[in-house]
Amino acid sequence: MPEEEEQIIYIGKKPTMNYVLAAVTIFNNGFDEIAIKARGRAISRAVDVAEIVRNRFVDGVKLKDIKISTEKVTNERGETSVSSMEIYLTK
Amino acid sequence: MPEEEEQIIYIGKKPTMNYVLAAVTIFNNGFDEIAIKARGRAISRAVDVAEIVRNRFVDGVKLKDIKISTEKVTNERGETSVSSMEIYLTK
Numbered sequence: 001m002p003e004e005e006e007q008i009i010y011i012g013k014k015p016t017m018n019y020v021l022a023a024v025t026i027f028n029n030g031f032d033e034i035a036i037k038a039r040g041r042a043i044s045r046a047v048d049v050a051e052i053v054r055n056r057f058v059d060g061v062k063l064k065d066i067k068i069s070t071e072k073v074t075n076e077r078g079e080t081s082v083s084s085m086e087i088y089l090t091k
Numbered sequence: 092m093p094e095e096e097e098q099i100i101y102i103g104k105k106p107t108m109n110y111v112l113a114a115v116t117i118f119n120n121g122f123d124e125i126a127i128k129a130r131g132r133a134i135s136r137a138v139d140v141a142e143i144v145r146n147r148f149v150d151g152v153k154l155k156d157i158k159i160s161t162e163k164v165t166n167e168r169g170e171t172s173v174s175s176m177e178i179y180l181t182k
Contacts, residue, residue, distance in 0.1 A: 040135060041132075041135045042135075043134055043135040043138050044131060044132045044133075044134040044135045044174070047134050047159050047174040047176055048174045050159060051159060051160070051161045051172075051174045055161055063159070066157040066158075066159065067157075068138050068141060068142060068154070068157065068178070069142070070142045070146055081142075083135070083138040083139045083142045085138055087159070
C-alpha cells in the first residue's frame with residue numbers, strides 16, 4: 001500500500017458527488033492524504049467536496065491545511081489573475 | 092484606535108471590488124484584523140477578496156487562518172446544509 005503519497009483531485013465542472021466519490025475511493029484504496037485543488041468559481045465546489053467527504057463519507061478524515069493563492073493564467077485576451085485554493089485532507 | 096477587535100465582512104452578491112474597498116477602509120481605520128465570511132457560491136468571491144487585498148492594496152497584510160465548515164440552513168423547502176468559509180487577515 002502506498003503511504004505518505006499525496007493524491008490530487010482537481011475540481012472542475014462535474015457534479016460535486018463525482019469528486020466526493022473519487023476522494024472516497026482514493027482513501028479506501030489505502031492513501032492517507034488527498035489534496036483538493038480548484039481555481040476561480042470551482043473553489044466553492046472544492047469546499048463542498050471537502051466538507052461532504054469529512055462529515056458524511058469517511059471516518060477519521062481531518063482537515064490538515066488550507067491554502068489560497070493567486071495564479072497567472074494566459075488566454076486569448078492576455079494574462080489575467082485567478083484565485084486558487086488547495087484543501088489537504090488526511091486520514 | 093481599536094485594537095485586537097476583529098471586524099467582519101460578509102460576502103454577498105455585490106461586485107468583488109466593493110468588498111475589497113470595504114476591507115481596505117477597515118484596515119486604514121486602524122483595525123488589525125478582518126474576518127471575511129462567505130457561504131455557498133460566495134466562497135469563491137471571498138477568496139478573490141482576500142487575495143486582492145493581500146496582493147494589491149494593503150502592505151503587510153498576512154493570511155492568519157482559513158476555516159471551512161458546514162452550516163444548516165432552513166428555508167421553505169426544509170433544512171439543507173451549506174458550506175461556509177472564514178478567512179482571517181491581519182495587518
